[in-house]
Amino acid sequence: MSPFIPCNECGLDCQACDRACTDTKKRFDMSETKHTLHTPGWVSDFQKFIMRGNVLDLAVGVVIGAAFSAIVGSAVKDILTPFIGLITGGVDFSNLFITLKGPVKDTLAEAQKAGAVTVNIGVFLNAVIQFLIIAFFIFWLTRILSKLSRKQEAAPAAPPAPTKEEVLLTEIRDLLAQKNS
Incomplete structure (x- = not known):
């Protein structure tokens, strides 16, 4: 028995689909199908909280501090x-x-x-x-x-690179100076 593969056009099993799918590749393309688990909102909030840089730094600091305390x-x-x-x-x-x-x-x-x-x-x-x-x-x-x-x-910051407009104006100025001299 073949596995159930939903048709991208009608959502039914492609082998039992009354409508013929136009493209075989499209018929077996599962990338458009999204399989998501429904998680409570607090789980994603907790993940965002944990993945913030300062929380991870704090956790590393606590572990290193505990090891240092033992030493x-x-x-x-x-x-x-x-x-x-x-x-x-x-x-x-x-x-x-x-x-x-x-x-x-x-x-x-x-x-x-x-x-x-x-x-x-x-x-x-x-x-x-x-x-x-x-x-x-x-x-x-x-x-x-x-x-x-x-x-x-x-330490002094490096001056910012000139913009395209500034470079163009500098070239125009230099050309005018050459023309006048």
Whole structure:
């Protein structure tokens, strides 16, 4: 059994069409037939919103920021904090905590495992250091980018190319000057 191919003239199955289609190519041309899905208006509005440049830039920035935050967090926890602890006499900031209620333990992990209520000063200090590093990096990044944009703005714009009329008038002027001299 052959597939249903609508006639471009009558819309019926071409093989069952009582009217003979005049052109075979036209008879099997499906490009004029539009197959569209009916989507709610909010879907197209959402697509327009997502495809705007600043939304995509923001999404990329958030992803890169999350990755950068993980790198800075590791740098603070694994590299910077041990050096600060070495300078301050071996204090391990990650285990700097105060037990408010419950058994007193040597490490934060042991205290939390025992169900103690703690104020985690070391974790807070690590978060503050992490924030300061990220803020410092963003400050320098925005400063560099603003200087670059100022340099681009300060560069003089090239004069616009003369229009056809200006070129023609210049040629006429030059011809008249040659004729008079």
